[in-house]
Amino acid sequence: MLFVTQQYVDRYPSIVKKLVEIHLRATKLLKEQKDEAARILSEKIGPDALSPAVARQALDSPATNWRANPHSIVAATKVLNEFDAKVGTAARVVKEDELFAFSFYDAVVKEQPAFAAY
DSSP: OOOOOHHHHHHOHHHHHHHHHHHHHHHHHHHHOHHHHHHHHHHHHOTTTSOHHHHHHHHHOTTOOOOOOGGGGHHHHHHHHHHHHHHTSSSSOOOHHHHOOHHHHHHHHHHSGGGGGO
16 A cells, blocks of 8 residues: 655655556566565565565465555445544544545556556
8 A cells, every 4th residue: 555645746746656656566576576575575674574485475375465556445445444533543534535546546557557457
C-alpha cells in the first residue's frame, strides 16, 4: 500500500506519478522474482534480523498477497476505515475520494499496460 499526503499530491504530482510507477515495479518484483526480492529485503533489513530464506518463506506464504492496484482494495479499505472510526483509531470515516487518488495509478497503467496485472 502506498500513502501520499494531499499536500504532496498537490505540490508534486509528477513525483507522485513516478512513485506510483516505482511501487508497481516493486510489486512486480515481489510477485515474479521472489529470490531477488528476498535477497533485497534481507539486505535492507539486515540478514541477522531477516535471512534471505525467511524472507523467501514470507513471500511464498499464502497470507502474502501483493497488489498495487488501488481499485482492488476500495471495499476492504472502507470496512477498515469504518472500524477504525468506530473504535477511535481514526477521527472519522473518510470518503473514498479522500482516501484514493486513482488518477496516478490509471495514468501509469495507461502508459505501461503490463502493470495492470499488479
